[in-house]
Amino acid sequence: xxxxxxxxxxxxxxxxxxxxxxxxxxxxSLPQGPQLERGRPAKWLLAEHRKLDAALHxxxxxxKDRVDAYVVSVALDSDAVFGREAREAAxxxxxxxxxxxxxxxLAGSVGGGPGDLPNGSLNALTVTLARVAELMxxxxxxxxxxxxxxxxxxxxxxxxxxxxxxxxxPARLGAVLDELGIRNRxxxxxxCYSGIFVPALANDTTALLTAASADRTSFGCQAENDWTxxxxxxxxxxxxxxxxxDAAGAExxxxxxxxxxxxxxxxxxxxxxxxxxxxxxxxxxEDRMPATATSPVGRPxxxxxxxxx
Numbered sequence: 001x002x003x004x005x006x007x008x009x010x011x012x013x014x015x016x017x018x019x020x021x022x023x024x025x026x027x028x029s030l031p032q033g034p035q036l037e038r039g040r041p042a043k044w045l046l047a048e049h050r051k052l053d054a055a056l057h058x059x060x061x062x063x064k065d066r067v068d069a070y071v072v073s074v075a076l077d078s079d080a081v082f083g084r085e086a087r088e089a090a091x092x093x094x095x096x097x098x099x100x101x102x103x104x105x106l107a108g109s110v111g112g113g114p115g116d117l118p119n120g121s122l123n124a125l126t127v128t129l130a131r132v133a134e135l136m137x138x139x140x141x142x143x144x145x146x147x148x149x150x151x152x153x154x155x156x157x158x159x160x161x162x163x164x165x166x167x168x169x170p171a172r173l174g175a176v177l178d179e180l181g182i183r184n185r186x187x188x189x190x191x192c193y194s195g196i197f198v199p200a201l202a203n204d205t206t207a208l209l210t211a212a213s214a215d216r217t218s219f220g221c222q223a224e225n226d227w228t229x230x231x232x233x234x235x236x237x238x239x240x241x242x243x244x245x246d247a248a249g250a251e252x253x254x255x256x257x258x259x260x261x262x263x264x265x266x267x268x269x270x271x272x273x274x275x276x277x278x279x280x281x282x283x284x285x286e287d288r289m290p291a292t293a294t295s296p297v298g299r300p301x302x303x304x305x306x307x308x309x
Contacts, residue, residue, distance in 0.1 A: 010223065011078060011159035030154045033172025035122045036165045052106075052118040056131045060101040067284040068141045069097035069186075070132045074106040075120040076149035076168065077158035079223040083110040085190070085231040086120065088297060089146045092235050097144055098288050102135075104128050108160070120149075120158075122166045126176055133180035142281050143177075143185040148231060150221060151191030153214070170200035177201075184281045186245070190230045192217040195271045204275040207282065209234065209249050213269035219260065219301075226298030229256050230270060233301075241293045244286060246274055263305040 016036060020026035062068040073090035075082035090105040106124050109115040118124050125147075132143060147168070149158045155169035177185065186207045189197055194210035202208050211218035211230035220228035227236055234252035241248065249272040260267050 011162050013162045016165060030167050031169045031171040033122060033155070033169050034167055037163065039163050048119055048124075051116075052124055052127065055104050055106075055118050056128065058101070059104065059131060059135055061135050062102075062137050062141050064137070066288075067281050068102060068136065069099045069144050069285055070136055070141065071097060071099045071103040071144045071146070072106070072125070072128055072132065073103070073146040074125050074128075074148075075108060076122075076125070076147060076156055076166070077120075078108060078160045078164075079150070079221065080110050081221055081223055081225040081228065082120075082148045083107040083115065084226050084298065085148045085228060085235070086146065087117070089148070089231065089235045092239055092294070093144055093146060095294065096239055096289055097142075097285055099144070104132075119160065119164075121160065121164060122168055122172075125168075129176055129180055129182065133182055136182075138181045138183060140281070141184065142285065143182050144188075145185065146188045146190070146235070148190040148228065151193045151212070151218075153193045153196065155196065156189065156191045156194070170197045173197070174200045184278075186282075188234070190218070190228055192221075194218070195269070198271055198273055202273045202275065204277040205281075207245055207274045207278050208271070209252075209273075210271040211268060213271055216266065216268045218268045218270075219263075219265060220304060222304060225301060225304060227301040229259055229268070229301045231301070232296075232298075233259075236296045236298065240296065242289050242291055245282060246272065259302045259305065262302070 017026060020029050071093045073086045075086035086107040087105055090103055094103040105117050106120040107117045108119040147156060149156045151157055155167045158166050183205045187201060188209045190211045192212055193214060195213035218230050233255040238248035238251040253270045256270060
């Protein structure tokens with residue numbers, strides 16, 4: 001996870017109008033999860049279709065004799081920190097949840113050139129979730145979704161260079177999951193203000209962990225980093241250990257709090273909400289967790305505090 005100095009597809013332009021001509025119309029469109037693509041080369045679009053098709057083609061069906069997890073890890077912004085984080089998160093979560101053959105990474109470039117994986121976008125994420133829903137037993141199996149991107153107080157917000165823009169709102173993500181009948185889910189959302197997803201998505205069969213509360217930013221999203229604070233604390237440290245999900249979430253929250261205090265940062269207040277019926281499918285998965293922890297990789301997110309000082 002070496003960090004190039006810059007992202008290959010850095011974004012420099014302001015957000016364009018999204019599905020409306022007036023501020024009121026635009027605001028009303030945001031819960032629908034608007035996205036805008038402009039000026040994409042035709043050959044690039046074809047290559048993206050082929051990458052996504054290849055990634056979905058190799059997914060294997062669930063096993064009748066056990067609870068299976070399907071891991072989807074997506075970087076929804078072209079700043080290279082998110083691509084690096086999503087790729088390693090996919091490896092960690094796949095290892096933890098016995099999801100070999102049942103993992104999709106949508107991460108695009110990690111800086112320095114075109115990526116070898118499908119790009120993270122709302123369309124790619126939605127199509128991937130639809131394919132997972134076809135393969136899983138929705139009464140028995142589990143979706144483990146990790147998203148990493150910038151955030152706004154309307155949802156997860158991304159630029160893909162200056163050609164792709166989107167908002168993944170709580171209402172839109174909830175609508176997709178409900179349409180597909182995906183009820184058993186671990187949703188791990190790394191973005192500023194990601195706590196806004198809690199009211200819409202928390203229920204008795206969902207484990208939901210967010211990088212921040214609804215009114216707070218999170219930290220570490222500079223393009224040159226290997227990790228955000230949340231990704232480093234939760235994925236790169238806590239979830240590498242053979243400990244329950246709630247304990248991992250609590251460890252990550254404490255770690256982030258210490259980093260924020262050291263940097264005199266306003267606390268991000270990560271959220272952990274685990275539904276009352278989650279243990280029914282989470283316990284069998286955690287019974288199969290690897291017994292030995294793996295080692296963190298990449299440059300620690302808290303190193304950015306030393307550079308700032």
